Amino acid sequence: MASLLPTRQSVPSPASTRKEVVVDGSESGTVLSVLSSQTARRILAALRDGPKPVSEIAPAAETSLQNARYHVERLCEAEFVEPVDTWYSKKGREMTVYGLRTTELVIRFDP
Structure with missing residues (x-):
């Protein structure tokens, strides 16, 4: 039987974006x-x-669900990952889908 809720949708990958982190003692x-x-x-x-x-x-x-959730939240705060969609489980529960926010990371050291 077909589900009334879509279980998976195609989510496009992020456009090639660049995040630059300047190591200068502030928020880096x-x-x-x-x-x-x-x-x-x-x-x-x-x-x-x-x-x-x-x-x-x-x-x-290779980690627990709780540990993965914790690290995903930290990665979201650091702007490496973001929620990109909502899927539904077979039981009809909403699941937030996360994707990369950036495809390139540059770390620059400033004196």
């Missing part, structure tokens, strides 16, 4: 702190293949 520490986490880097790698809900990000990043 927060961004670098987020990137220092191996789990956060695994999440970013998982999202290179395309947007996913946290329930798919967690196994791809």
